[in-house]
Amino acid sequence: MLLKVCFFSPTAYSYFDKSKNLWAGGAEIQQVLVAREMAARGIEVSFIVGDYGQDDVEVFGDITVIKSFAPFKGNRKLRFILDMLKIYRAMKIADADVYNQRSTSFYTGQLAYFAARLKKKFTFSIGIDYNCLSDCGGFLPKIMCRLYRYGIRKADAVIAQTEQQKKLLRENFDVEATLIRNGIYIPTGTSHDDALDKVENALQGKEKTREFLWVGSFRKRKRPELFVELARRIPEARFTLIGGVGDDKDYYEKIVKDAEKVENLRYVGFVPPERIDSYYRKAFALINTSYLEGFPNTYLHSWIYGTPTLTIEIDPDGIIEREGIGRKTGSFEELVRSARELCSDENLRNHMSQRAWNYVRKNHDIKDRSQDYIELFERLIAE
Structure with missing residues (x-):
């Protein structure tokens, strides 16, 4: 039947x-x-x-x-x-x-x-x-x-x-x-080395400035303001903020206004699903600042390109820590330290990247x- x-x-x-x-x-x-x-x-x-x-x-x-x-x-x-x-x-x-x-x-x-x-x-x-x-x-x-x-x-x-x-x-x-x-759909015809080359090419001409990515709707439980503050605290890196209005327009407008004041932060706005992959592909790491989620789709989107994740609280079933595909920091201050460490240790980032690449293909x-x-x-x- x-x-x-x-x-x-x-x-x-x-x-x-x-x-x-x-x-x-x-x-x-x-x-x-x-x-x-x-x-x-x-x-x-x-x-x-x-x-x-x-x-x-x-x-x-x-x-x-x-x-x-x-x-x-x-x-x-x-x-x-x-x-x-x-x-x-x-x-x-x-x-x-x-x-x-x-x-x-x-x-x-x-x-x-x-x-x-x-x-x-x-x-x-x-x-x-x-x-x-x-x-x-x-x-x-x-x-x-x-x-x-x-x-x-x-x-x-x-x-x-x-x-x-x-x-x-x-x-x-x-x-x-x-x-x-x-x-998630797994891209075919590419290798992890190709993914590393994409990140390397994105850095050319920019003095190898690392770029951190945040993607999501602007809801209070996702705390995008912490990503804005992270950009302020690490001026030597670049930050890209992607997202649209959540359930509070005033909150959204405040985040956008604050983001515009940070020189090394770029607010892109809402990006349709069919155009967002290039941001995940070029990011040095994905940042998650939420305190409540299920299993974020942003994780899968980043991992298929070997982009590791730094998160304050959201680590479903302890996967990020156990599989070595990023860090669960437990606090904002530890997030700042982990982001700085990743910026200065390309081998660590590449190790996490390989682990993310392998994990998502095996499980998702x-x-x-x-x-x-x-x-x-x-x-x-x-x-």
Whole structure:
């Protein structure tokens, strides 16, 4: 029997229609990558997205994209019933065997209920660590958390990104999750030596000035202001800041204003996914200043080019320290020291680079991780 899979993500539409300048993050790109790989293998794939004025049903390549409700418009409480009816209608149009949602949402409980009503399977993929907490870490309203808890407990499968997330789900929901790590397309036809040459060429004519990179939406939990301060503290290096407005426009504008005052820091703004690889490829190291994440896609994007990571707190399952592909510093002052050390020790940087290059190819190839999803979904519909 041909497997039919539908992914639910109201904010993923810009990954299909590139003319739409809409926000989309890491959770969305992971679903899109898996969906494209499944479609390439002959699986019937659909995507339920938000209403951005497009036709009810569109086809992009081998993926059917179905419109549901309009995100971020009007009063969510007043439009609740109408939005739910639109989601249910979209699910019936998709007529999938398995539905998948990723990251905490107001709609998790409803999706689980609708899937059961349609006699289909519902799966949920963890997007960020607070998805594993019964109170959603205080980030979401209580009613939203109640619906979310219902959805998690009714899901036919919950997929975790890390062993730590599996542990938290067991402790907080009594749910035994399936571990499927994030995936990324691995470039072919290049070697690690080629990657080192790219970095070396980027330094030519600039007195071998090291360039550090920060990528993400400007949200308070990501703390981009620490990257700006890092640039101030290490004037002998260059810094590139990439990102767009998060959930607080005033906060975003303050970060941009502060960044413009730092001579060795360049603020690029938002960069579309299809144009961002060159920044990862030329960076000396990726900097992460967040205090809360899941498994950052920025890590995978940098590691495929052998770019190591320096992070204050985010080291999923201790991978960065254990695999030697960067440093978890534990504090901002240690981040400053580690960045300076990396600047002065090219052999250390190259060693980390080789480790990152090898690790991501062994553990995060999207072809392998998509196969994990396929096997899980096939087991579910065989039950």
